[in-house]
Amino acid sequence: MSFFLTPLGDSALILRVGDSLGEVLAVVHKLEAARIPGVLEIAPAFASVAIFLKSPEHLADCEAAISTALGKGRRAAAKSHVARVHEIPVCYDPAFALDLEEVAKHCGLSPNEVITRHAAGHYHVRCIGFTPGFPYLSGLPEVLTTARRASPRTAVPAGSVAIAGRQAGIYPLQSPGGWNIIGRTPLRFFDVTRKPAALCAPGDRLRFVPITRQEFEAWKT
Amino acid sequence: MENVTVLRAPSLTTVQDLGRADQRRQGVSVGGALDLFAARVANLLVGNAEEAALLEITFGGLRLRFNDSRSVAWCGGTFQARIAEAKFPAGCRGIVRRGEELEFDPVEAGGRAWIAIAGGIDVPSVLGSRSTDLRSGFGGFEGRALRDGDVIPLGKTAQADADMRLANWSAPVEWAQSGLRSAVLRIVEGSEWDEFVPEAQTAFLKEPFTVTAKADRMGARLEGAQLRRTNQWELASEAVAPGAVQVAHDGQPIVLLGDCQTIGGYPKIAHVISVDLPRAAQLRPNDTVRFQKLTFAEAGTLFAERERDLQRFRVGLSLRPG
Numbered sequence: 001m002s003f004f005l006t007p008l009g010d011s012a013l014i015l016r017v018g019d020s021l022g023e024v025l026a027v028v029h030k031l032e033a034a035r036i037p038g039v040l041e042i043a044p045a046f047a048s049v050a051i052f053l054k055s056p057e058h059l060a061d062c063e064a065a066i067s068t069a070l071g072k073g074r075r076a077a078a079k080s081h082v083a084r085v086h087e088i089p090v091c092y093d094p095a096f097a098l099d100l101e102e103v104a105k106h107c108g109l110s111p112n113e114v115i116t117r118h119a120a121g122h123y124h125v126r127c128i129g130f131t132p133g134f135p136y137l138s139g140l141p142e143v144l145t146t147a148r149r150a151s152p153r154t155a156v157p158a159g160s161v162a163i164a165g166r167q168a169g170i171y172p173l174q175s176p177g178g179w180n181i182i183g184r185t186p187l188r189f190f191d192v193t194r195k196p197a198a199l200c201a202p203g204d205r206l207r208f209v210p211i212t213r214q215e216f217e218a219w220k221t
Numbered sequence: 222m223e224n225v226t227v228l229r230a231p232s233l234t235t236v237q238d239l240g241r242a243d244q245r246r247q248g249v250s251v252g253g254a255l256d257l258f259a260a261r262v263a264n265l266l267v268g269n270a271e272e273a274a275l276l277e278i279t280f281g282g283l284r285l286r287f288n289d290s291r292s293v294a295w296c297g298g299t300f301q302a303r304i305a306e307a308k309f310p311a312g313c314r315g316i317v318r319r320g321e322e323l324e325f326d327p328v329e330a331g332g333r334a335w336i337a338i339a340g341g342i343d344v345p346s347v348l349g350s351r352s353t354d355l356r357s358g359f360g361g362f363e364g365r366a367l368r369d370g371d372v373i374p375l376g377k378t379a380q381a382d383a384d385m386r387l388a389n390w391s392a393p394v395e396w397a398q399s400g401l402r403s404a405v406l407r408i409v410e411g412s413e414w415d416e417f418v419p420e421a422q423t424a425f426l427k428e429p430f431t432v433t434a435k436a437d438r439m440g441a442r443l444e445g446a447q448l449r450r451t452n453q454w455e456l457a458s459e460a461v462a463p464g465a466v467q468v469a470h471d472g473q474p475i476v477l478l479g480d481c482q483t484i485g486g487y488p489k490i491a492h493v494i495s496v497d498l499p500r501a502a503q504l505r506p507n508d509t510v511r512f513q514k515l516t517f518a519e520a521g522t523l524f525a526e527r528e529r530d531l532q533r534f535r536v537g538l539s540l541r542p543g
Contacts, residue, residue: 006412009464009492010520014412019457043246043460045484050460052245056495056524059517128248129458129484132357136458173357190247192347192359198247 003027003070005063010056013063015070019047021124021138025203027070034069038062044202045127046136083124085205088170088185090119090161091216096184103146103163103180115210117141118161118182123168123206133172133190133198137206140168152178159184161208172199183208186219222288225338227371228322231282233438235353236342236361236373237335238274244348245483251463252352252360254335255438255479255502256399259296261531262392263337265538266294266314273341273376274351276367278334280505281325287317291378292339296392298331298400298503312397314389331400331503340378355438356480390538393530400503406476407497407513409520411466411489413450421448425490425512430474432508438480441504447472448490461485464493464501466512476501476510494520496527 004016015031017023024044031042031051038058043050053062092100092115104111123139130136140163148164153176156162160171162179171177172189189199200206211219227234239260240253254260254277261271269275276283281300294314295302302309305321311334317323325334344351344362353361362373391397414422424446435442448468461467465477467487476493477485478501493501494515504510515523 007409007492007517008412008460008462008489010409010494010517010524012460012462014459016459041243041245043483045459046457048457048459050245050462052242052460052462055528056517056521059521127458127484128246130248130482132244132247132249132354134248175356190357196247197244197249197348201246 005066007059007063008050010059011053013051013053013059013066014048015051015066016048021126021203024049028202030069031066034065036062036065036069045129083203083205084200085207086200088161088187088206088208089211089215089219090183090185090208091211091213092183093213093216095213096157096160097182099149099180100182103144103182106146107143109143114144114182117144118163118168119208119210121168121208123208125200125202125204125206127202128198128200130169131171131173131175131190135169135189135200135204135206137168138166140166142166146180148178149180152176156181157184159186159189161185184216186216223340223343223375223377224288224372225291225375226286226288227367227369227373228284228286229282229369230367230371233279234283234367235277235355236274236344236367237277237352238350239272240352240479241348241350245460248483249348250354250356250480250483252354252479253350254352255333256297256335256499258396258496258499258527258531259335259399260337262312262396262534263294263296263335264341265535266312266390266392267292267337267339268378269337269339269341273337274344275338275342276336278325278336279332281327281334284322284324286322287319289375290316290318291375293317293323293336295334295336296397296399297334299329299398300334301326301329310391312392312394328400328505332505333502338375340376343374343376354480390534392534399499401500404500404504404508405511405513406500407494407515407520407523408466408491409494409515409517411491413456413488414490416450416452416488417468417490418449418451421446421450421490424448425474426514429509429511432504432506432510434506436504436506438478440475440477440481441501442469443474443476443510445473448474450488456486456488458484458486461489462492464495464498465489466491466493476504478502494523496520496523
């Protein structure tokens with residue numbers, strides 16, 4: 001396996017691997033299985049895995065231990081990720097789909113075709129970030145590729161289902177954001193009273209299921 | 222009454238502790254006191270556990286009225302503080318009696334201070350921490366900054382006990398007062414250090430940078446020499462952490478602080494070492510910053526030395542009679 005290990009400050013390391021989800025997850029499993037002393041948290045991103053340490057005193061030892069762990073332990077890597085599949089209800093009502101018209105125009109499709117294509121995609125959670133619980137999804141059908149909005153919104157409503165470039169995502173909390181909003185889900189993607197608080201994790205699979213406005217309102221209550 | 226009343230909180234005042242360091246996988250910021258060391262020292266001075274929740278103030282002006290008697294201590298920038306009109310310097314323990322006020326004048330140097338109250342701030346722990354996550358609106362006191370009139374719950378404290386057993390020791394000045402008009406931040410190389418042109422590397426270490434008005438708990442944007450890269454490749458977003466010095470598309474650096482996002486896509490020229498994060502936490506608009514490069518081994522040694530000093534302080538506090 002080829003990898004590049006670089007410090008992120010004096011108490012963390014970034015391990016850059018290939019940009020396939022499988023590779024990233026395999027590295028996470030390997031590092032978790034190695035139970036390296038001094039490691040506080042292992043967090044995957046798109047083409048890298050961050051290893052946060054308890055203190056700068058662990059940096060040199062962990063650097064060595066990580067290289068060792070990746071050099072061997074093929075068996076640990078063979079344990080495949082058990083992908084959870086989430087069915088995400090999405091209401092594409094114009095009241096929620098703030099940018100659906102724009103996206104449709106840009107893609108040369110009708111709004112209904114955008115909805116059909118979006119809901120037909122098979123998505124994978126690549127990474128959680130930006131805000132707590134925000135899933136960056138791969139798998140957006142190529143025809144829906146749309147650049148970010150020229151000017152970001154200061155407040156995107158919680159639950160907004162969005163696309164930008166080749167990516168899709170869901171805003172779990174109200175936050176600023178520049179992605180194109182094409183629907184809303186009644187599900188809470190981040191809830192501090194739940195364990196884990198984030199609804200999904202890297203490697204999970206997602207499918208979007210269209211629901212009506214009535215179903216959306218009923219879901220909320 | 223185990224609480225304290227906020228009479229005035231004219232600038233950002235939040236409940237913080239040592240943060241949520243193990244929730245980054247879920248996209249949750251580390252948060253916590255921007256100067257974790259000051260928070261630990263202030264807590265030790267009043268007999269609290271180092272991870273007890275305390276108040277972080279910005280720029281001063283805070284007035285609190287105590288509804289029972291409590292030991293208090295604070296560390297941070299250069300503020301004038303008073304307990305019932307009597308001067309209350311940084312880094313030592315004071316006692317506020319029931320009905321008395323603790324107040325902070327506007328800051329003179331630096332920008333933030335941490336105020337520990339015996340018993341700690343008793344707000345619910347959310348995702349393993351009592352820190353306020355302002356951006357996401359959870360943790361701390363109702364997930365928000367404190368406002369005039371708020372009544373903040375305090376933990377129980379055996380006051381007589383605390384009064385008797387704790388030494389009237391003060392913390393070393395450099396621990397208690399971290400605010401400087403002109404700061405040197407020691408850094409280690411960032412993961413993209415080598416991608417910056419040699420002139421940019423030299424300028425970064427030689428030239429002063431000025432803190433712009435865009436400075437908050439997420440980070441401080443600086444202004445100075447243009448930091449150019451040898452290429453303009455877009456990076457895949459990857460982990461960032463407090464202390465990372467990112468360079469935005471305009472060639473200007475941003476020093477990330479505790480509330481920064483968990484991932485980012487800007488190249489990282491440098492990373493402030495752990496023991497200098499307290500100085501970074503004091504940056505305010507128009508301050509001047511210089512960077513000095515250390516090796517990773519030097520950064521580790523400085524951290525180990527400071528922890529050793531803190532351990533001595535901890536032992537000293539618990540041994541001396543009051």
